[in-house]
Amino acid sequence: MTNILFKYYKLFSLMVLNTLMAFFIVNGLMKLPGHLRRSEVQSASVRLPALTQVHRGQPSPELKLNEHQMKWVDSRSFEGVPPEQVSQILSDFASFAQVGYAFHPYTHFSEPAFQSQTVNIQMDDKGYSYRASKSHPLSAKGTYQVYVFGGSTTLGWHTADNQTIPHYLAEALKKSYRKRGQTRSVTVTNFGKGYYSWFQEMILFQRLLHSGYRPDAVVFLDGVNVLHADSPNETPHNTKDLIRLWDKAQISSTALPNTFPLFKTVNNWARDSYRRLFRDFEQGRHPHRRTYSLPDWVAKTQQSYHTTLDQIEALTSLYQIQPYFVWQPNRAYLCQSSKYRQELPEEYRDKVVPLYTEMKQFKRPHFVYMGDLCRKMGFKKRLFIDDVHYSPSFNRAIAQELAYFMMNPKRVVTTSDTL
Amino acid sequence: MWTQYFNSLLAKLQLARHYQMLALVVTTAGFLFLGLNGVISLWYSSDEGAEKENVVVQPQVDLRAYHSVSKERLRSVLNDEHSYLQEGTVFRPYVQVADPPFKSKTLNVTRDEYGFEFRKSTAPNHVVGHKVFVFGGSTTFGVHAADEWTIPSYLQEAFNTRVQQYPNTLGYEVVNYAGRGHSWYQELVLFERLLHAGHRPSMAIFIDGVAFRNQQGAKNVPIWSRETAALWEKQQRGFLTFPFPNEIPILRLINQIESVETNKKMNFILKQRYAYLNSHPESEFSTQALRQSYVETMKQRKAIAEVYGIKTHFIWQPHGQFRCANNRLLGSDQQKPVKALYDDFLKNRIPGIHNLSQLCEKNKLVNAFADELHYGPDLNKLVAQTIFEKLYERTHDEHTL
Numbered sequence: 001m002t003n004i005l006f007k008y009y010k011l012f013s014l015m016v017l018n019t020l021m022a023f024f025i026v027n028g029l030m031k032l033p034g035h036l037r038r039s040e041v042q043s044a045s046v047r048l049p050a051l052t053q054v055h056r057g058q059p060s061p062e063l064k065l066n067e068h069q070m071k072w073v074d075s076r077s078f079e080g081v082p083p084e085q086v087s088q089i090l091s092d093f094a095s096f097a098q099v100g101y102a103f104h105p106y107t108h109f110s111e112p113a114f115q116s117q118t119v120n121i122q123m124d125d126k127g128y129s130y131r132a133s134k135s136h137p138l139s140a141k142g143t144y145q146v147y148v149f150g151g152s153t154t155l156g157w158h159t160a161d162n163q164t165i166p167h168y169l170a171e172a173l174k175k176s177y178r179k180r181g182q183t184r185s186v187t188v189t190n191f192g193k194g195y196y197s198w199f200q201e202m203i204l205f206q207r208l209l210h211s212g213y214r215p216d217a218v219v220f221l222d223g224v225n226v227l228h229a230d231s232p233n234e235t236p237h238n239t240k241d242l243i244r245l246w247d248k249a250q251i252s253s254t255a256l257p258n259t260f261p262l263f264k265t266v267n268n269w270a271r272d273s274y275r276r277l278f279r280d281f282e283q284g285r286h287p288h289r290r291t292y293s294l295p296d297w298v299a300k301t302q303q304s305y306h307t308t309l310d311q312i313e314a315l316t317s318l319y320q321i322q323p324y325f326v327w328q329p330n331r332a333y334l335c336q337s338s339k340y341r342q343e344l345p346e347e348y349r350d351k352v353v354p355l356y357t358e359m360k361q362f363k364r365p366h367f368v369y370m371g372d373l374c375r376k377m378g379f380k381k382r383l384f385i386d387d388v389h390y391s392p393s394f395n396r397a398i399a400q401e402l403a404y405f406m407m408n409p410k411r412v413v414t415t416s417d418t419l
Numbered sequence: 420m421w422t423q424y425f426n427s428l429l430a431k432l433q434l435a436r437h438y439q440m441l442a443l444v445v446t447t448a449g450f451l452f453l454g455l456n457g458v459i460s461l462w463y464s465s466d467e468g469a470e471k472e473n474v475v476v477q478p479q480v481d482l483r484a485y486h487s488v489s490k491e492r493l494r495s496v497l498n499d500e501h502s503y504l505q506e507g508t509v510f511r512p513y514v515q516v517a518d519p520p521f522k523s524k525t526l527n528v529t530r531d532e533y534g535f536e537f538r539k540s541t542a543p544n545h546v547v548g549h550k551v552f553v554f555g556g557s558t559t560f561g562v563h564a565a566d567e568w569t570i571p572s573y574l575q576e577a578f579n580t581r582v583q584q585y586p587n588t589l590g591y592e593v594v595n596y597a598g599r600g601h602s603w604y605q606e607l608v609l610f611e612r613l614l615h616a617g618h619r620p621s622m623a624i625f626i627d628g629v630a631f632r633n634q635q636g637a638k639n640v641p642i643w644s645r646e647t648a649a650l651w652e653k654q655q656r657g658f659l660t661f662p663f664p665n666e667i668p669i670l671r672l673i674n675q676i677e678s679v680e681t682n683k684k685m686n687f688i689l690k691q692r693y694a695y696l697n698s699h700p701e702s703e704f705s706t707q708a709l710r711q712s713y714v715e716t717m718k719q720r721k722a723i724a725e726v727y728g729i730k731t732h733f734i735w736q737p738h739g740q741f742r743c744a745n746n747r748l749l750g751s752d753q754q755k756p757v758k759a760l761y762d763d764f765l766k767n768r769i770p771g772i773h774n775l776s777q778l779c780e781k782n783k784l785v786n787a788f789a790d791e792l793h794y795g796p797d798l799n800k801l802v803a804q805t806i807f808e809k810l811y812e813r814t815h816d817e818h819t820l
Contacts, residue, residue: 009446010439010442012446013439013443013446013447014439014442016446017442101651101655102648102651102693103644103648103652103693105644105695106604106608106641108513113692125694127693127694127696199513199615202611203608203611206719207639210604210712210716234512235512236512236513239510242651243509245510245647245659246508246650249646249650250507254662254665255660255664256664284520286509287530288534304615311611311614311726314722314723314725315719318719318722
């Protein structure tokens with residue numbers, strides 16, 4: 001009896017092993033084409049850098065910068081900055097870009113704390129982050145406290161901590177007070193955040209107020225991020241991803257280990273039905289994005305800006321804070337954009353140019369239009385480091401104009417005015 | 420010749436025997452694997468059984484709060500609510516959490532012309548001249564209540580009656596913008612978003628108090644922020660993967676081990692990068708800090724509303740755990756901060772708010788709550804009537820507010 005059972009068990013085990021062998025052979029055969037194609041792609045990518053030519057102004061490939069930097073950065077714009085420091089700044093920003101963003105309540109995202117030689121993001125105990133080489137108190141009695149809000153241009157992307165608009169603004173304000181014979185301690189805090197819209201800046205500002213911070217003055221620099229922020233809808237960058245992430249987290253789905261190509265095939269099939277399920281789940285859950293024809297878009301975007309400024313001023317008057325609003329320069333508008341290595345995307349220019357043209361007529365107290373600052377400065381200098389961000393010298397010029405406006409709010413700023 | 424050579428080689432190497440051995444080993448290992456799965460599944464089933472025994476019975480709705488409602492109607496309301504719960508929540512810019520649109524007999528959430536969701540209320544029976552936006556948490560949204568039993572609906576009914584008394588006046592339309600889980604600061608942000616989109620109501624009513632725990636106390640971090648931050652980081656770092664099917668016990672075990680590892684990593688990342696998530700309950704839930712947070716928010720709402728000439732009303736709502744005869748009680752650790760905060764608001768009156776925290780006591784209400792926090796239809800009606808009276812309290816003109 002035992003012998004018969006063992007005989008059957010042996011037979012059964014042979015069948016099992018044969019099936020397994022067949023499974024592995026089929027898997028191996030399925031893996032082969034992918035493997036061949038990968039080795040082909042790898043050998044092509046090995047050849048690729050040798051074929052790539054370094055253009056004039058392009059950073060050295062030895063710096064190991066990211067794709068965006070290699071595409072857009074024009075090193076010639078770092079006028080007066082030693083080449084070693086330029087390399088350090090670009091490398092630090094390559095590392096900074098890798099740390100990504102952190103999720104933040106209400107404003108969705110913000111740069112996390114970061115330390116390097118030229119780029120430093122400080123964070124207070126409540127989680128508010130700001131750019132500075134050293135942390136400083138966000139409220140201090142007897143000090144003229146200025147908070148500057150804006151996007152990555154204000155944060156000072158591709159410039160060192162001491163080459164940003166808020167840094168130069170502090171210098172210019174101190175100098176201006178000295179000229180007037182006043183000794184006043186000035187602290188300017190850089191709350192510039194990558195991709196931020198004017199509405200996000202407002203929410204960040206009011207959260208700071210809710211947390212008990214009371215600056216003396218606030219500056220809002222805007223204009224460049226209109227498309228990132230989906231103006232006039234004012235939905236922050238990444239909102240779509242967050243909506244999908246949130247929805248996906250509410251649907252459970254599983255997968256077999258992808259190691260075996262057969263399982264992978266099953267997973268792909270299952271993924272298709274998951275996608276269908278997800279599509280059905282998302283059906284009607286979210287409002288459609290509003291789109292506008294170009295003239296309407298310009299008018300609506302201006303209206304969005306105006307409404308946001310109304311709300312900011314409601315808060316500043318409540319807490320007796322002096323607001324300043326700056327419409328910032330943009331490479332797409334009167335800045336000889338074509339002299340840089342890469343031309344800006346057409347769809348960006350097509351929208352930004354009419355908006356900037358209309359914004360010239362925008363009038364309200366505490367508002368200054370700097371959209372034509374490139375032209376005012378003359379076209380000899382390269383004022384942009386990449387697609388949107390300013391060079392250190394341009395940051396300084398913007399800060400000086402701004403400081404002049406802050407010290408003489410009733411006078412119209414002209415190029416001949418200096419601090 | 421070759422066949423002979425091959426056969427002799429096979430015989431020499433005893434391949435067939437070795438293959439047979441391998442087959443035995445593999446099959447026996449397979450059986451062991453299945454046995455192991457069986458043991459693990461037994462362990463899981465005993466674990467689940469223990470869990471089931473320990474599970475606190477889901478807070479059932481207290482049916483006594485619906486004494487004037489027919490059984491069929493109540494069943495329909497609770498069934499619709501159950502279906503709505505399956506829809507989960509949606510992520511919305513700035514406000515973060517919102518209620519998805521929904522259609523049913525008794526619970527309807529629809530969208531306005533700018534894409535913002537609101538809960539259906541009783542319709543106005545007159546020409547609408549003014550809009551009244553009502554903000555609040557789940558109590559104002561009307562959890563466990565039909566569309567026409569919510570506070571905003573009863574408020575609309577009161578307006579309808581008033582307009583019938585004075586037919587020549589322009590009427591009011593009440594819109595319920597409350598959201599389940601909304602904190603007082605979320606309400607402010609939603610209000611700002613609505614104004615930014617182009618809405619211009621005549622009046623905004625903010626009903627608060629019950630959801631004070633939903634924003635990490637005074638720290639003002641909306642509900643689900645930790646979960647959203649974890650999702651964000653998982654996506655950014657590629658941790659967001661599909662788990663293995665839980666039906667195979669050993670894969671389930673692997674899932675659990677992996678999730679423990681991922682959670683460990685996530686906790687580390689969140690601790691490092693998210694100062695705002697680090698909890699300091701003593702300071703964040705101190706009565707003083709909560710009061711300050713409420714007052715700051717109230718000031719900001721008022722300042723924003725004034726820009727557009729909107730009248731604001733701030734209601735401190737009754738709480739099921741404070742001076743109310745409620746059969747459903749929270750744990751003492753949760754009751755304590757409610758009592759402290761509500762006592763403080765009674766003792767140190769904040770100018771400009773209507774404090775309704777003694778409403779139950781004054782009206783000697785019994786069986787007014789559908790659960791620990793949410794109101795039954797009668798209490799909703801009483802709250803709405805009291806708010807309505809407060810709205811007209813300060814004006815001598817019966818036509819306008």
